[in-house]
Amino acid sequence: MTFDADLWAEYNRSQASRSGVRPLLATALEHAGPGAGRVALDLGAGAGIETAALLDAGWSVYAYDADETALAGLRDRLGGARSSRLTTVAADLESAPALPDADLVYSGYTLSWLAPSAFGTVWRAMRLSLREGGVVAVNIFGNRDEWASRPELTCLTETEARALFDGLEILHWSASTFEGESYMGLKRWHLIECVARQ
């Protein structure tokens, strides 16, 4: 969908004080191994809670987001040694920025916000950036999500989502439907999560 700068700046400000990393990142880190000397991408990094956890685990991190204010806030919150391993990239993923080679590609609660017309190009770039043995960890809204009827979002059937990982070793797969909170209130979620190895 067209990037809504005000909406995301407000959302990301609200996330800056979140305690605890997303469980998907924790699962990815268990499979990806030590970060020292290795490169991770956080696509749609937002407030950067997961980016900070990756830096704490020793990774060099490229944090991408179209919300420059969130990336600036992240750099402000991080001090010295950690930020020396951080590269922030203010870019709209729909414009298909080149992605560096990486050992871990993480994207939490972001890919569904890309337009269906842009999603395939971004996904191909993500797969190309993965080094041999590298791990990709993402979540995406499924076709039974309450927001699946919004044409500007990318919501996939479980079969379509599974096909994204063809040729990769699936390390973790979960597809769940539940009522739960979102930034825009209570909604029906259909959330598909996958961690896979190249």
Ligand SMILES: C[S@@+](CC[C@H](N)C(=O)[O-])C[C@H]1O[C@@H](n2cnc3c(N)ncnc32)[C@H](O)[C@@H]1O
């Ligand atoms: C729901 S938030 C998730 C942020 C973070 N990963 C988390 O788990 O809290 C989605 C993020 O994607 C970013 N975003 C949305 N559309 C984008 C686009 N087209 N290009 C780059 N970033 C985008 C937003 O600015 C926001 O930070």
